[in-house]
Amino acid sequence: MAAATPHSPPPPQLSSPFLEYIRAPGGLDKVVLRGRRSCSVEIRLFGGQVTSWKNDHGEELLFVSSKAIKPPKPFRGGIPICFPQGNLEQHGFARNRLWAIDDNPPPLPVNPAIKAFVDLILKPSEDDLKMWPHSFEFRLRIALGAGGDLSLTSRIRNTNTDGRPFSYTFAFHTYFSVSDISEVRVEGLETMDYLDNMKGKERFTEQGDAIVFESEVDKVYLAAPSKVAIIDHDMRRTFVVTKEGLPDAVVWNPWDKKAKAMQDFGDSEYKHMLCVEPAAVEKPISLKPGEEWKGRLGLSAVPSSYCSGQLDPLKVLHG
């Protein structure tokens, strides 16, 4: 496994006032993207994981557990990358490897207004290849937009030289910070079909209006729309989640019993988080050698002054 080494190489020279490289022991080096006012994003090289996203008032928008543990364990919170999944460790190994800064990524069309972004890369180690015998290049661009929105673009290329295709499932396991889960509703997934992970992945159709939370939820919504809204009444804030190349959306909250059973999660923390995870779960993605797949996650937080209690979710979703 490509674990963090105690003697890391010198920090890369990031030639932008919008980026900072912060050295930390134990594989905890991070890159910080800075936007207008107090907007920022922190990315840990271990896991290629976003661990913080703050709005222009400096308020944290992502949930990170106070019990999150350090590498080589996966980090509970932020945006873990789940890849490649299958008969491997839960959620794949990408969230549990040391990524590198990609100094020379292949071109990716970028909005010229976006100044703060970083490109990371993960390639399998010898040990990874023993576990999952496929060669790949996984490029991840993390960008902080002018308005404080965050986007993650994944590009995965099959670099097998033996002509073999490979397939995988994928998720951006996004942990949102919410004021009180009982006051949150999710718009955009009503009437969708889902697989219920709590009922042996049986298929159901969502009934009723928006999704609200009263107990443990672990569902994979199939062919979910490209925009989903998480409406937090108490915070008067709506997260708008957009996705491309990722047909499904996992919705997860462990609730009290499971929370207590999780070593890296506080007993009551389930009240203040919700995972909505753009994903490709039902139908694995297949890549032939030389082929590349692209998936994108976009996040924005609509502030209360905009909502002022009058939020029309249809406008957020379709307007």
Ligand SMILES: O=P(O)(O)OC[C@H]1O[C@@H](O)[C@H](O)[C@@H](O)[C@@H]1O
């Ligand atoms: O503990 P992990 O591996 O980070 O997974 C947390 C949860 O992640 C969700 O995506 C899964 O649907 C749940 O089944 C799982 O419990």
